[in-house]
Amino acid sequence: MVKETKFYDTLGVPPTATEAQLKTAYKKGALKYHPDKNTNNPEAAEKFKELSHAYEVLSDPQKRSLYDQLGEEGLEHGGAGGGMGAEDLFAQFFGGGGGFGGMFGGGMRDQGPKKARTIHHVHKVNLEDIYRGKVSKLALQKSVICAGCDGRGGKEGAVKSCTGCNGSGMKTMMRQMGPMIQRFQTVCPDCNGEGEIIRDKDRCKKCNGKKTVVERKVLHVHVDKGVKNGQKIEFRGEGDQMPGVMPGDVVFEIEQKPHPRFQRKDDDLFYQAEIDLLTALAGGTINIEHLDERWLTVNIAPGEVITPGAIKVIKGQGMPSYRHHDFGNLYIQFDVKFPEKDQLKNLELLEQVLPPRLEQPKPAADAMVEDFEIEDIDGSDYSQARAHGAANSMDEDDDDVPPGAERVQCASQ
Incomplete structure (x- = not known):
């Protein structure tokens, strides 16, 4: 089954x-x-x-x-x-x-010259190995010419050319269709398209007349530092073998695995760093474990003020450039973590160290004023409200469309 x-x-x-x-x-x-x-x-x-x-x-x-x-x-x-x-x-x-x-x-x-098939493999490599370089041992199965019959398929002299197709494996047939005659090719039924005939008793016992056998081959694949995703590494002549044709090739295509901490773009690396509000305002240090197990200590100067989403760079600490001696850059994007409500104490001290509050627009003296307290959002209610608002917006837009007209949406580029 x-x-x-x-x-x-x-x-x-x-x-x-x-x-x-x-x-x-x-x-x-x-x-x-x-x-x-x-x-x-x-x-x-x-x-x-x-x-x-x-x-x-x-x-x-x-x-x-x-x-x-x-x-x-x-x-x-x-x-x-x-x-x-x-x-x-x-x-x-x-x-x-x-x-x-x-x-x-x-x-x-x-x-x-005719050539046997090329064997294609995807070689998945993690970012650490691309950064440092690596030699991988990869095993594959390939067809090789049978040593028992030297690729003949049977005893010497036992292989005969098919007389039904003259060794081509195909026969030309004719079929009458009304006043016309159609000429077409079909697989030779005498040799099943082989072009040769070997009696069962004369077939090679090792390959059963197939002329090739499957063999396991181990190749050493050199993953150079900084190799690009999708790059191909070729082993010429290491692919399948067939009698009377050149051996095929083996091609390994590099596929870079996703990394939990770094993202790569060409020779540059991108890192997401989470820092607290105190470090963002008053400075401090963060430690980053690099791809070669080094630790980078990054100093944030007091008063530099790191805003949420800010991006800084450390030059020369990205990926090695493929077959060159220079390196890309390491870009750090900061995610500033604000304190929870129960962690805040002595809030009046902030008035002394932070800049003054932004001036807010004030209502007129005779304006009607109501006081409200903000509340946390319930996720499901918020999603429904957004969906309802979007639907209403579409309804309002439809009011501008003349009766019977068809609304056309622009295609994305």
Whole structure:
């Protein structure tokens, strides 16, 4: 019993489908939905990507096992290799650069030597490691040429070119539609699109005729100081292997983890510091633990007066600049914590040390004056009052719209 059937449904096969059935379903769908054949149909392009991703997962025994047991979430956390571009997968089946030029006679640009798929991984790194630099050991699964048969799939001389398709894996079929004859290509039923035929008794026992086996590889990923979020680290030739093509690459994309104390923007760091009212007015010190475990003692001069939301800077204490020797800045935004009501004593002393009160507007001598006391706000009542006020405001605005006219809202830029 599989946890999810989404990928099987995309290919139109049951969860019990064999490798040959998966391959046949992919080839049929890829030919039908390829973007070159549906130039003005974005839905077909999206379907083509979905087909390619589903086949890329289900054709890999390890990924398929993870998917059957844990679904897509299991693939994300199971370390079972990376993804392959839809066009790269198409090119492996049909040749060329992934388009239809070679298949239907059109001119196709020279793409150079064929290359196996590129394995993509997201490498999540915390801010401390980006600040100090780090070497990570990351394991991945990749396909390598089977040593038992040297990538032939069977005994020497046992692999025969399919005579039904002349080794291409595809057959050209013709179908009469009224007075016209339609010519189209389909997957060769004799070899299931392989282009080769190997008798079961001659298949390699190590790879079962697949020509490649899955191998675990450990790579040392150097995370340089100040590396940017989204930056890619490439290992050329360390990806999948296939007979007759160049080995693929492995690409790690850096994903910076959120940090509980610092926010990063380019080479600058931002820190939120909470101070009391006394420190904001009379000065004092705050201590900040930096990303390399140093402690920064920040002095606030007496009388400097730190207002709520004020931002100050310590130059040169931000992130290291990638592959340079300078640093960004550390910006500190202050949150001034005011005392609670029960903490206030000797309020009359404040009159002596603080500036005089702001002069308030005064009512005329003959004005009607009423005294009120302020109260704390109940959150739910306040939210309802704001919502009611907004609704009334909209009703008033609607009064300016002529009958039968349609109100148009400006789009955000």
